[in-house]
Amino acid sequence: MRPSLAGWMKADSKSASASAPGSLMILGEHAVLRGRRAMVCSIERRAKVEVRRRNDGRLAIRSALGRWETSVTSPQRDDRFAFVVETARCCGFVPGGPGLEISISSRIPPGVGLSSSAAVTVATAAALLRLGGRMPESEKVFKLALEAVRKVQGTGSGADVAAAVWGGLLVYCADPLRVDRLPVTPPLVVVFSGARASTAAAVAQVERRVRALSRLFESVFDVMDASVEEAVPILKQRPPDWKKFALLLDVNQGMMQALGVVTASLAEAVRRLRDDPGILGAKVSGAGGGDCVIGLGDLQGPTPGLRVLDVRAAPEGLQWHE
Amino acid sequence: MRPSLAGWMKADSKSASASAPGSLMILGEHAVLRGRRAMVCSIERRAKVEVRRRNDGRLAIRSALGRWETSVTSPQRDDRFAFVVETARCCGFVPGGPGLEISISSRIPPGVGLSSSAAVTVATAAALLRLGGRMPESEKVFKLALEAVRKVQGTGSGADVAAAVWGGLLVYCADPLRVDRLPVTPPLVVVFSGARASTAAAVAQVERRVRALSRLFESVFDVMDASVEEAVPILKQRPPDWKKFALLLDVNQGMMQALGVVTASLAEAVRRLRDDPGILGAKVSGAGGGDCVIGLGDLQGPTPGLRVLDVRAAPEGLQWHE
Incomplete structure (x- = not known):
């Protein structure tokens, strides 16, 4: 799969812009960190990143989180923009270079498990590659963005990065890398559990169980x-x-329970989703410990107390903008 | 494992008596119906059966469920005593024979998933074999009791029958038959979900899922x-x-959820058990759809609303009585 031809025309310009979607894990979270396949789906909500050359040796980043500036030669660290700075590093713009302005506008709710970081990272990598005049092949964007994500997080299956690049409903295997796109957009309902999850904590929890009982x-x-x-x-x-x-x-939800990453509030959200006559099945989406629950179908009943997010699956992946 | 020598002494007597324990499924319910191993544990509560020869061509059965009499030549059917009559048939006492009196006294709460039927069947088979003067080897009792249970139920792994015969904590495989006894009695708490389960309905539910997605x-x-x-x-x-x-x-509970046999009230009972600081893990016990939940450990907190049964694991299996 390739982006539209428009992406191939410009070379070494003053500015470039790209956008990428957030995503939801559908099946196989945790397993995908251990050589198994997962299923991930991009969503309608996207992050757009515009990059622009500067000549003052400064790296400036702007987003809804604020504006931040540092030296492009020896950039400081700021947790809000760790993914963006790391992406600039992986793309060869930092440290050194004449200077860079990065503007992020995201419609992906951050910190609720919708992979906003992966989307921003992919859009940043795509825009920077284009700014550098290189051929922005999807595989190259994916590779650089995954490298940046793993440097910041220490780990990461890359399923969310793949969804941000290729879009749609993907079967994803990290090692050996394989991405297969399915020609369908599932009807998904997304509910926030009320608690933000620490992916690192959930992964560590699973790691403890695996160490204790590996064959199981x-x-x-x-x-x-x-x-x-x-x-x-x-x-x-x-x-x-x-x-x-x-x-x-539903079966994957049972596996998440076996892994010990389903909190009481997640279990309750799944139960309530399943109670709705329009919902065919439901599960935790993502590492667990908090964040989101997905249901397949369309909510029919009223949902008092369920924090339904205005988020739908959508097939579009990475796009370059003029 | 063999019963005490006392069981070997009598031959072709006028009466005989045996008792057998109820049991709880600990791991692997449903899987055991498909060639996998399960773990089952006998409980303190037992059923005692006394059999006595009669000369009037009548088959009479007495229990807390009532007294019932039929012709030993062409016995009627009574659902309350189906297991007992079938056992008498499998042991060759019915149809025909001079007549039989069977008295059952059980301390196993019936119909809540504590395998009272298997216990009564095993005790009946053991007593009848002894009445016939045969060597009451455990394997023979097991085989006859399992035959009777399967004739009445149409199906049955036999794990509960094995627990009633050998007692203790058993690893059980139905086909090929293998029973291994573990030298330990787990600290179990047993909670009734408030709803009685239909094993047949739960098995049919699992069967539907397996037919739809067998590899999974x-x-x-x-x-x-x-x-x-x-x-x-x-x-x-x-x-x-x-x-x-x-x-x-806990992992098995996740599997039961994947099989779709965990009702809301079962899930709630498991959740509440797990909330107790003295409980290390909890799951549905048995086919699911209702009946019991077990917790490992000792309840520490108060348990308002939890219907804790006065049931404990115990190592004793089949016993003959003078």
């Missing part, structure tokens, strides 16, 4: 992998058997 | 089997690492 948890990851395998033919049908696909979500 | 659910059963395998070395340690064992219960 390897078999749990095998179930998640099998669920992705079962999903592919279901989603290639026209129309897909959504009820059957929903069963895969 | 086979991998779920593999997780359950792996949990039993992991349990064995943990339980052979002195003392066992109960915290680690509890993790296996």
